[in-house]
Amino acid sequence: MKELSYINHYFIKYKTHFIGGILITIIAQFFSLYTPELIGDSIAAIESHIKSDSSSIESVKKILLNNILWIIVTTLIAGVLTFLMRQTLIVMSRHVEFDLKNEVFQQYERLSQNFYKKNRTGDLMNRISEDVGRVRMYVGPAVMYTINTFIRFSVVIFYMYRVSPKLTFITLLPLPILSYFIFKLSSEINKKSTEFQKNLSVLSSFSQEFFSGIRVIKSYSIENYKQNEFSNLAMESNEKSLKLAKTQAFFGPLMLLLIGISNLLIISIGGFMYINGSITNIGVIAKFILYINMLVWPVASLGWVSSLVQEAEASQKRINEFLKIEPDIKNENSSSMEFEGEIAFKNVSLVYEDTKIKALDNISFEVKKGETLAIIGRTGSGKSTILSLISRLHDPTSGEVIIDGISLTKANLTDLRNSIGVVPQDAFLFSDTIKNNIKFGKENATDEEVIQAAKYADVHENIINFKDHYETMIGERGITLSGGQKQRVSIARAIINNPEILLLDDCLSAVDTETEETILNNLQIVCKNKTTIIVSHRVSSAKNANKIIVLNNGQITQQGTHYQLVNQEGYYKELYLKQITEKELL
Numbered sequence: 350m351k352e353l354s355y356i357n358h359y360f361i362k363y364k365t366h367f368i369g370g371i372l373i374t375i376i377a378q379f380f381s382l383y384t385p386e387l388i389g390d391s392i393a394a395i396e397s398h399i400k401s402d403s404s405s406i407e408s409v410k411k412i413l414l415n416n417i418l419w420i421i422v423t424t425l426i427a428g429v430l431t432f433l434m435r436q437t438l439i440v441m442s443r444h445v446e447f448d449l450k451n452e453v454f455q456q457y458e459r460l461s462q463n464f465y466k467k468n469r470t471g472d473l474m475n476r477i478s479e480d481v482g483r484v485r486m487y488v489g490p491a492v493m494y495t496i497n498t499f500i501r502f503s504v505v506i507f508y509m510y511r512v513s514p515k516l517t518f519i520t521l522l523p524l525p526i527l528s529y530f531i532f533k534l535s536s537e538i539n540k541k542s543t544e545f546q547k548n549l550s551v552l553s554s555f556s557q558e559f560f561s562g563i564r565v566i567k568s569y570s571i572e573n574y575k576q577n578e579f580s581n582l583a584m585e586s587n588e589k590s591l592k593l594a595k596t597q598a599f600f601g602p603l604m605l606l607l608i609g610i611s612n613l614l615i616i617s618i619g620g621f622m623y624i625n626g627s628i629t630n631i632g633v634i635a636k637f638i639l640y641i642n643m644l645v646w647p648v649a650s651l652g653w654v655s656s657l658v659q660e661a662e663a664s665q666k667r668i669n670e671f672l673k674i675e676p677d678i679k680n681e682n683s684s685s686m687e688f689e690g691e692i693a694f695k696n697v698s699l700v701y702e703d704t705k706i707k708a709l710d711n712i713s714f715e716v717k718k719g720e721t722l723a724i725i726g727r728t729g730s731g732k733s734t735i736l737s738l739i740s741r742l743h744d745p746t747s748g749e750v751i752i753d754g755i756s757l758t759k760a761n762l763t764d765l766r767n768s769i770g771v772v773p774q775d776a777f778l779f780s781d782t783i784k785n786n787i788k789f790g791k792e793n794a795t796d797e798e799v800i801q802a803a804k805y806a807d808v809h810e811n812i813i814n815f816k817d818h819y820e821t822m823i824g825e826r827g828i829t830l831s832g833g834q835k836q837r838v839s840i841a842r843a844i845i846n847n848p849e850i851l852l853l854d855d856c857l858s859a860v861d862t863e864t865e866e867t868i869l870n871n872l873q874i875v876c877k878n879k880t881t882i883i884v885s886h887r888v889s890s891a892k893n894a895n896k897i898i899v900l901n902n903g904q905i906t907q908q909g910t911h912y913q914l915v916n917q918e919g920y921y922k923e924l925y926l927k928q929i930t931e932k933e934l935l
């Protein structure tokens with residue numbers, strides 16, 4: 350219960366539901382106890398009429414009618430109260446589930462990229478769905494059944510003891526055994542159900558990957574191979590579900606067996622006691638049968654509840670592990686800041702923690718406000734890493750990244766990121782309309798601003814050719830954009846907010862050189878007086894920059910203007926000559 354103590358504050362937050370639920374449960378129990386009492390009394394009335402003949406049939410009828418009416422009324426009240434009990438305690442658990450999901454999600458949002466590299470997406474999804482779901486089972490059903498059992502037990506045993514202490518003791522004997530077996534069975538069911546669930550998530554991850562990679566699968570014609578893989582996984586899942594069903598099938602018979610034993614004990618022992626006179630009427634036996642049947646489910650639920658609590662404890666432990674993680678990148682400054690866009694790297698090195706790759710090695714350069722810097726270099730030379738340091742997705746291992754004279758670690762992270770427009774290499778777009786994807790860069794942008802940004806990114810003409818224009822859905826539920834279209838929508842998204850700093854990570858690689866030139870010319874208008882950093886493999890993207898740096902193995906090997914670099918031996922000149930020749934060949 351140590352881990353579950355984390356959610357105690359939710360019981361305080363929802364104290365009205367919680368306390369209300371307990372009170373309603375107590376009252377419901379009292380009303381539900383009227384039925385056995387009234388049935389017992391009715392049988393006793395009939396018995397005394399048969400035996401003594403002293404009471405007239407009319408008075409017995411009156412007693413029976415009266416009792417039947419009371420049974421209907423009290424059962425109805427107990428029913429309404431049971432409904433209210435669920436409405437308070439189970440509704441409370443749904444609120445807690447909602448809050449906890451939000452809490453976990455907020456934590457996910459705080460955590461930095463390293464966290465996402467260390468944890469698999471499936472695990473992250475499980476924390477927020479299955480683990481939170483199990484904790485809800487503790488807050489809702491487990492708490493509700495425990496309160497219910499405790500109250501019902503106390504009240505029923507008090508009533509039974511009042512009538513016959515000896516019969517009470519004997520008939521209660523099988524109940525702890527019942528509880529023990531149900532506990533064992535529930536644990537087994539939970540174990541098997543977890544295995545089954547695990548298998549199901551493997552199956553759904555497999556299907557998800559299959560759907561995403563359907564183009565590759567079809568082009569390589571490996572449908573049969575994938576079908577076999579799927580069949581094997583489905584078979585495994587089938588076996589696990591059969592095992593689970595078999596174990597679950599024991600539940601009902603076990604309950605019936607133990608109810609049967611208890612009833613047998615009441616009838617036999619109660620019968621002897623009636624014969625030898627220690628019980629005065631048969632109504633007592635009827636009452637006891639009904640009482641014991643009322644106790645069986647709460648006792649059985651104790652076993653079930655304890656396995657629910659065990660599961661919830663394990664789930665909460667996993668959730669707590671995530672909630673306790675402190676993000677590597679923290680916002681240390683909450684006072685609002687405005688950035689001009691002067692960037693300096695001072696002896697910056699970065700070694701990626703997990704791969705131990707030294708992506709940057711003692712890098713120093715400066716970009717003045719309004720200037721454009723181009724970064725050129727072979728693949729894996731560290732270009733994207735420089736951009737990720739400017740957005741502070743990582744912190745350097747040594748050295749300092751400075752913006753407007755302030756070390757990035759001291760800058761307000763939210764304001765910093767709001768001042769930067771990023772076009773990443775992979776141009777990720779959400780499954781939403783084109784308009785919303787562009788507006789993502791500026792929530793309150795007008796339609797005119799969206800269109801203007803798309804025009805600058807040279808994608809407006811493409812968009813208006815789609816049937817639904819800017820309302821066209823893209824991604825899973827809509828059309829598939831070409832690589833170049835995606836890159837341009839992504840550029841529109843980055844420039845719509847008119848950011849002080851624009852980071853373009855090889856984002857024109859999928860467009861032809863003509864479109865590249867149009868976009869670069871447009872960007873010169875948009876980015877007037879803004880700081881721009883362009884990462885590219887093409888000289889054409891870099892040539893107009895105020896400064897170009899050439900990276901190799903994380904080090905700056907050359908720097909200067911296009912004119913200076915084409916006039917010195919090195920990678921830039923080689924690339925320039927190669928790309929000029931390619932262009933001539935076209």
Ligand SMILES: Nc1ncnc2c1ncn2[C@@H]1O[C@H](COP(=O)(O)OP(=O)(O)OP(=O)(O)O)[C@@H](O)[C@H]1O
Pocket residue numbers: 701702703704706707708726727728729730731732733734735774855
């Ligand atoms: N998040 C990461 N974790 C670990 N290693 C990384 C990470 N990102 C990049 N690397 C490694 O760091 C090195 C530099 O990568 P980077 O992406 O900065 O190169 P790049 O010059 O942008 O390459 P490309 O031109 O192919 O995009 C590479 O060896 C890469 O494998």
